Amino acid sequence: MDFLVVQLLTGLASASSLFLIAAGLTVIFGVTRVVNFSHGSLFMLGAYIGWTILIRLPRDPLWFAAGVLGAALAVGALGAALEAVLLRRLYRAPELFQLLATFGVLLIVQDLTLLIWGADDLTLPRPPWLRAFVRVGAERFPLYDLILIAIGPMVLGLLWLLLRRTRFGILLRAATENRQMVAALGVNQKALFSAVFTLGSALAGLGGALALPDASANLQIDLGVIVEAFVVVVVGGMGSLPGAYLAALLIGVSQSFGIVLFPRITLVLVFAVMAVVLALRPQGLLGSEATSTAETTRASRPVRPASRAARLAGGLALCLALAAPLLLGPYPLSVATEAMIAVLFAASLHFTMGPGGMPSFGHAAWFGIGAYAAALLARQTMGMGLVLAPLFAGTVAAGFGWFVVRLSGVYLAMLTLAFAQIVWAAASQLVDLTGGDNGILGVRATGWVAAPSVFYWLALALCLGGAMALRRVLFAPFGYALRAARDAPLRAEAIGLDAQALRLVAFTISGATAGLAGSVFAYAKGSVFPTYIGIGKSVDALLMVLLGGVETMAGPVVGAIAYTGLFDALLLITDLWRLVLGMAIVALVLAFPDGIAGRAGRR
Amino acid sequence: MSLLVAERLEKSFGETRAVAGVSFSLDAGEMLALIGPNGAGKSTCFNMLNGQLHPDSGRVLLAGRDISRLSPRHMSRLGVGRSFQLAATFTSMTVRENVQMALIAQSGEVWRFVRPARALHVAEADALLALVGMADQAERAASVLAYGDLKRLELAMALAGTPRLLLMDEPTAGMAPVDRTALMALVRRIARARGVAVLFTEHDMDAVFSTADRILVLDQGHLIAEGDAAAIRADPRVRAVYLGEA
Ligand SMILES: Nc1ncnc2c1ncn2[C@@H]1O[C@H](COP(=O)(O)OP(=O)(O)OP(=O)(O)O)[C@@H](O)[C@H]1O
Ligand SMILES: [Mg+2]
Numbered sequence: 001m002d003f004l005v006v007q008l009l010t011g012l013a014s015a016s017s018l019f020l021i022a023a024g025l026t027v028i029f030g031v032t033r034v035v036n037f038s039h040g041s042l043f044m045l046g047a048y049i050g051w052t053i054l055i056r057l058p059r060d061p062l063w064f065a066a067g068v069l070g071a072a073l074a075v076g077a078l079g080a081a082l083e084a085v086l087l088r089r090l091y092r093a094p095e096l097f098q099l100l101a102t103f104g105v106l107l108i109v110q111d112l113t114l115l116i117w118g119a120d121d122l123t124l125p126r127p128p129w130l131r132a133f134v135r136v137g138a139e140r141f142p143l144y145d146l147i148l149i150a151i152g153p154m155v156l157g158l159l160w161l162l163l164r165r166t167r168f169g170i171l172l173r174a175a176t177e178n179r180q181m182v183a184a185l186g187v188n189q190k191a192l193f194s195a196v197f198t199l200g201s202a203l204a205g206l207g208g209a210l211a212l213p214d215a216s217a218n219l220q221i222d223l224g225v226i227v228e229a230f231v232v233v234v235v236g237g238m239g240s241l242p243g244a245y246l247a248a249l250l251i252g253v254s255q256s257f258g259i260v261l262f263p264r265i266t267l268v269l270v271f272a273v274m275a276v277v278l279a280l281r282p283q284g285l286l287g288s289e290a291t292s293t294a295e296t297t298r299a300s301r302p303v304r305p306a307s308r309a310a311r312l313a314g315g316l317a318l319c320l321a322l323a324a325p326l327l328l329g330p331y332p333l334s335v336a337t338e339a340m341i342a343v344l345f346a347a348s349l350h351f352t353m354g355p356g357g358m359p360s361f362g363h364a365a366w367f368g369i370g371a372y373a374a375a376l377l378a379r380q381t382m383g384m385g386l387v388l389a390p391l392f393a394g395t396v397a398a399g400f401g402w403f404v405v406r407l408s409g410v411y412l413a414m415l416t417l418a419f420a421q422i423v424w425a426a427a428s429q430l431v432d433l434t435g436g437d438n439g440i441l442g443v444r445a446t447g448w449v450a451a452p453s454v455f456y457w458l459a460l461a462l463c464l465g466g467a468m469a470l471r472r473v474l475f476a477p478f479g480y481a482l483r484a485a486r487d488a489p490l491r492a493e494a495i496g497l498d499a500q501a502l503r504l505v506a507f508t509i510s511g512a513t514a515g516l517a518g519s520v521f522a523y524a525k526g527s528v529f530p531t532y533i534g535i536g537k538s539v540d541a542l543l544m545v546l547l548g549g550v551e552t553m554a555g556p557v558v559g560a561i562a563y564t565g566l567f568d569a570l571l572l573i574t575d576l577w578r579l580v581l582g583m584a585i586v587a588l589v590l591a592f593p594d595g596i597a598g599r600a601g602r603r
Numbered sequence: 604m605s606l607l608v609a610e611r612l613e614k615s616f617g618e619t620r621a622v623a624g625v626s627f628s629l630d631a632g633e634m635l636a637l638i639g640p641n642g643a644g645k646s647t648c649f650n651m652l653n654g655q656l657h658p659d660s661g662r663v664l665l666a667g668r669d670i671s672r673l674s675p676r677h678m679s680r681l682g683v684g685r686s687f688q689l690a691a692t693f694t695s696m697t698v699r700e701n702v703q704m705a706l707i708a709q710s711g712e713v714w715r716f717v718r719p720a721r722a723l724h725v726a727e728a729d730a731l732l733a734l735v736g737m738a739d740q741a742e743r744a745a746s747v748l749a750y751g752d753l754k755r756l757e758l759a760m761a762l763a764g765t766p767r768l769l770l771m772d773e774p775t776a777g778m779a780p781v782d783r784t785a786l787m788a789l790v791r792r793i794a795r796a797r798g799v800a801v802l803f804t805e806h807d808m809d810a811v812f813s814t815a816d817r818i819l820v821l822d823q824g825h826l827i828a829e830g831d832a833a834a835i836r837a838d839p840r841v842r843a844v845y846l847g848e849a
Contacts, residue, residue, distance in 0.1 A: 475721070487694050488693055
């Protein structure tokens, strides 16, 4: 009994932390409609700045409170700067580009933090008041966590007062509900947006500083925290503060009990909660329902089969690729193999994202599932690995796709991201099966395929063959129907197309082909690691597709080759690849909102 | 027996009673116009007839069968075609491909993964485009069409499904007056020749009076008059609603 109470209290404490980070995210989204990936970075900066301040202050509760507030204010100021420099330019950009650009910011902040504070985890010394406990029957519960439990509802209450009782709050709510109206009323939208962004950032900073005593300032928090915050915001309903608190409670408490029941797979539990909520209420617990029978149309050009010149270029490139083992040494040959794998991986994402209209932010899940399945099956035979791994990835994608095809836009991106994180967590936590962070080594091509040049040709056949098959499908009736359902959903239904079924099959095909790319990659590298499933890998694929242009069928091929080349070059030049890549992403999004090969406007 | 029967259709959005107990019937080959001021509930009626919205109460019968709970997809298989008030076409395709897509869906060839779609139903698609006067634009991108041409394309796509019932929400919006009457005359010829029942809404009264066999007048969700052109012109309640308009 006492144990249950302590577990419940633990859940409430983590709910408070979750709420602090999710509150800022949801308020910002409600008003500006920007999904801000770098919110996790602001939280992380809250922790680092909090550490820098608190380490210099006397160690009593009052100074602690002052230091934490100081950190919140500092992060608020940083957020304001970020809004002025970058986000202001993204308000009208498609959601996916906002996610990408703010992910670029996350990368930049990571390297800058590393440069300023170093790679070590930073912890606070714990004075007696931070080590104090209260007794709960036979159990003990940290006093500080009790304070945290109180802070969540307090912040919710203060925000509620701010929203209901002040002019700023009224404007803010009006802007959340109807953006055009506020603009029409002549409210200074720019000022409102920066104020909201500052507020949201300060909340993230507050959360980061408050988390210090229980944890440390380290370079991993940004991603960890943002994924959980996304889940909370989506479950609560995007833009809804009370929803975010409810969702934080739901997830915090189910996590604290889940850790007792299934210690290794708490993230799976979080995902399960989200899946159930979204299946029952796609708009989240307290999100407002978006009912519209209006048609969404967007201007774009017809997709045409490749021109003569493009075919010729493609044929030439293919001949070169075929001859590569005769011309290249081992290292360039392995780079060429990676580029081909990248082509298939990018083509599989393009399949769902372009013609399918489903922007996935977690495409690495299928790549990783394929890679791990191949590695585990490699203990049997290679042939089995290459055949069964894609089938397995496709099957999982079909099951998960059931949820995905019911959502769209940000919700879809978030759900796919969350799923990829679950798979990633499973890969790094199920040590007995996957070897955890040490991965699985010794995945080797065997028999007659073992010769490097033979393996290269096999990889070429599978990857380019796979990409060409995907392309073929897109020009077949199925591909047309898929695009029809994306272009004009109501019209598609009215001529008898089953949009959800089309999307589900597309998602499955895409998952299976990404799985094929992953399994070839496993053999090419000889090993698999959880990083194959990380957000970084998903973003790689997104960048390749966007580089090439979403609206063109050749885009992913060009994008994959360009990206692999540039990235390898970057790694050779500098250690600060995150900084450079982040800045490149931001610049790319600002300069070419439609990708390099994509010409037609998407909005 | 009438092809389409609507029985006491009801639909509310929150406090707004968009459609309030509307009943009517429509025969094969007949042109029925549904008119009324903005916000009268015309589009809502249409959406209930093709399954996009389900009525709060009341029934829709197609050839005697209750279809009021079916999805738009289902209804299209039963021969219900429609055009939208805001033209909806596939913007990433050419004009011909739009019609080909409708023909592919109609002939159940969607789940094919190998042979190119562009080679399918070319002649049929061109014939439909010629019928609506779009033959010379077959290769153009649907995304660059003038609004009136989009409406023509929608008609061709709806006809590709060989419908028994055609629902047209403002089929001539965005066209010049001459083109309007011409297009509606074409629809009327098709309706007569193929025995298609047509229900349409239209703000241009000349087009309505010259093409409709019968007219329904809707105001704030209620059916306030029904009859042929002469009867509707003379109806005092209609004149009150349309004061200065007709
Ligand atoms: N999805 C919806 N949600 C809420 N209210 C709606 C919705 N669709 C229609 N309405 C309301 O129902 C009423 C009828 O609308 P409807 O679109 O059917 O009118 P209409 O006769 O087609 O008008 P118009 O000539 O302008 O096209 C209007 O008051 C409208 O605001
Ligand atoms: Mg209407």
